[in-house]
Amino acid sequence: MNDRLDKLEQELTAMKRSTRRWRSATAFLLVGAGLFAADAVGPTVIDHLVVRKLDVITDDGQSVLSLAQTDTGGQIDLYAGDGTNLLRLGTNESGGDMALWNRNGTSVAGMWSSDDGGVFSLWDENGLENARVSSGALSLSSSLSVNNSSGVPVFAVASDDSGDGRMQVVDHDGNLVFDVRTIPGVGGALLLKTVEGKRVVMLAATSEGGSLNLMNARGVPVVLASTSDNYGGAISIANERGMNVITVKADSEHRGALDINDADGNGTRRIRPLRGYSP
DSSP states (O other): OHHHHHHHHHHHHHHHHHHHHHHHHHHHHHHHHHHHHHHHHOOOOOSOOOOSEEEEEOTTSOEEEEEEEOSSSEEEEEEOTTSOEEEEEEEOSSSEEEEEEOTTSOEEEEEEEETTEEEEEEEOTTSOEEEEEESOOTTOSSEEEEEOTTSOEEEEEEEOTTSOEEEEEEOTTSOEEEEEEEETTTEEEEEEEOTTSOEEEEEEEETTEEEEEEEOTTSOEEEEEEEOSSSOEEEEEEOTTSOEEEEEEEOTTSOEEEEEOOTTSOSOEEEOOOTTOOO
């Protein structure tokens, strides 16, 4: 009796093992058939993939594309076959950010958002910034600037805070020496300054025509040339204290007139041509 029970138990165990092998084989066949069908129809489509970082690599294991997260958001990097980072799309604290490098790994172009707006910059092969288009360069708002070999902005064309056009030239130390701007509702103006920031020449449009001012080293106007709708042109010369000592102008009768004053601008003596005099 015991022998018969042992035999039955052995037969049941063998049947269970056979059943498990059959299930495994069936599952393998089903997976294989699914993969074969997917290959015949096309690549598998995944509706939603969640990862912290994703890399695409070459056969040598070198990453050529990277998707990752940063402290400010997302980031996409493209690499050359030797691992050099060539392009980056990402975010910064103000918004979007894009950077380009050459094959030597030197930054050559960039475009990003800042607190003032947008910035677009170009660098040379040595990594020195040569040109910038931004919402703030030099003392201007939206502008295009050109840098020297040291990376200092030396030229800018822009719009000022009033929306008018403006152009500035700066020396290698960053001192503004040339400034072309608009006078709202009137016309244009040109300013020349010393490296200390003192205005020495001003050429401007006025409601009556043109005006030229020359200032001495202390910023005092000493020569003034202007026009008048009523009479014509006039030139005034002042001493170092700014007191007018000589004035040459056309009078109301369209004749020339010369006024000479003392050191305090008083005691005017006027010289006019004689009436009816012909040399």
